[in-house]
Amino acid sequence: MQTIHVDLGEHAYDIEIAAGLLPQVGAKVAQLLPKARKAAIISDTNVAPLYADKLQKSLENAGLAVCQIIIEAGEQSKNMQVLSDVLEQLAASGMTRSDVVLTLGGGVVGDLGGFAAASFMRGVAFVQIPTSLLAQIDSSVGGKVAVDLKAGKNLAGAFYQPKAVFIDTELLATLSTRFLHDGLAEAIKYGCIKDAALFEKIAAYADDDALLADIGSIVAACCAIKARIVEQDEFDTGLRMLLNFGHTLGHAVEQHFGYSYFTHGEGVAIGMYQLTARTEAMGITPQGTAERIRTVLTKYNLPCDAGVEKSLLLDTMAKDKKKNGNSITLIVLKQLGEGALQKIDWQSVPEYLG
Numbered sequence: 225m226q227t228i229h230v231d232l233g234e235h236a237y238d239i240e241i242a243a244g245l246l247p248q249v250g251a252k253v254a255q256l257l258p259k260a261r262k263a264a265i266i267s268d269t270n271v272a273p274l275y276a277d278k279l280q281k282s283l284e285n286a287g288l289a290v291c292q293i294i295i296e297a298g299e300q301s302k303n304m305q306v307l308s309d310v311l312e313q314l315a316a317s318g319m320t321r322s323d324v325v326l327t328l329g330g331g332v333v334g335d336l337g338g339f340a341a342a343s344f345m346r347g348v349a350f351v352q353i354p355t356s357l358l359a360q361i362d363s364s365v366g367g368k369v370a371v372d373l374k375a376g377k378n379l380a381g382a383f384y385q386p387k388a389v390f391i392d393t394e395l396l397a398t399l400s401t402r403f404l405h406d407g408l409a410e411a412i413k414y415g416c417i418k419d420a421a422l423f424e425k426i427a428a429y430a431d432d433d434a435l436l437a438d439i440g441s442i443v444a445a446c447c448a449i450k451a452r453i454v455e456q457d458e459f460d461t462g463l464r465m466l467l468n469f470g471h472t473l474g475h476a477v478e479q480h481f482g483y484s485y486f487t488h489g490e491g492v493a494i495g496m497y498q499l500t501a502r503t504e505a506m507g508i509t510p511q512g513t514a515e516r517i518r519t520v521l522t523k524y525n526l527p528c529d530a531g532v533e534k535s536l537l538l539d540t541m542a543k544d545k546k547k548n549g550n551s552i553t554l555i556v557l558k559q560l561g562e563g564a565l566q567k568i569d570w571q572s573v574p575e576y577l578g
């Protein structure tokens with residue numbers, strides 16, 4: 225078991241990481257929240273059939289009355305209507321302010337379920353149990369919860385920290401190879417911005433089996449990096465933007481294809497490589513860095529090129545311009561393992577995207 229403490233004053237919490245942790249969650253929740261009598265598990269139609277009953281049993285064994293709220297799997301569920309349905313179900317279950325919401329799933333479940341917990345009765349305790357690699361190393365840590373609006377992704381939300389994050393790396397066994405690699409793109413990102421040794425470690429695994437056999441150490445390294453960043457910038461006004469390395473172009477790629485062709489991690493992979501190829505040409509990043517990134521991305525079947533004209537991606541980004549004003553903060557690599565914020569004018573964006 226590895227424990228990473230996220231030191232956020234009265235909102236501090238622990239991230240616990242271990243293979244086979246799920247059956248212990250009930251006892252841990254009962255100890256953490258002794259006044260809780262009811263627990264609502266929010267999960268989705270992919271994850272619930274695999275793990276929800278196991279979690280329910282663990283909670284019941286710890287003396288909690290449990291209800292399950294299951295949403296349709298997929299990003300299309302992350303909306304106000306589903307949020308409203310979830311809130312109604314929480315109310316119907318007789319939950320009180322001393323009870324607890326547990327989110328069991330990937331990013332959509334964590335984001336929507338976390339926002340439901342933040343808003344139900346003006347806030348009830350919630351616990352994240354992320355089941356995808358992407359959620360285990362990124363979205364479950366740091367308290368960003370949200371739903372999408374018609375106007376864009378994550379436009380209604382809050383910063384609302386969980387009481388604990390329980391990461392059972394055994395749950396990754398049922399993840400498809402594509403989504404294992406999708407999450408790995410974010411792990412490679414952490415290596416690029418903060419930890420060259422982590423980058424080299426990911427680059428060195430013989431294959432996916434070797435990676436999975438050691439995945440606990442990768443998850444712990446990523447969560448520790450994220451915890452240290454979130455502690456310094458909980459509300460995302462500065463340093464936390466480092467986590468956006470590869471995301472500006474990545475989001476444009478995802479959006480250009482209607483979020484249905486490239487996964488989030490695949491978009492980020494393209495963004496990391498393409499931006500670094502440019503900053504290398506501009507003398508910001510040392511020669512050879514983009515090639516090292518390309519090699520590791522390719523090894524895990526992650527794309528480096530979206531196969532679309534950059535001008536079309538710029539058009540997509542321009543639609544978001546009003547959200548950002550006349551400048552944009554890009555994350556560039558000073559070297560592998562050291563990301564930096566670089567504020568540039570919109571006019572300069574094409575130069576950075578090639």
Ligand code: GLY
Pocket residue numbers: 362363365366368460464467468
């Ligand atoms: N996923 C980026 C952040 O939590 O800030």
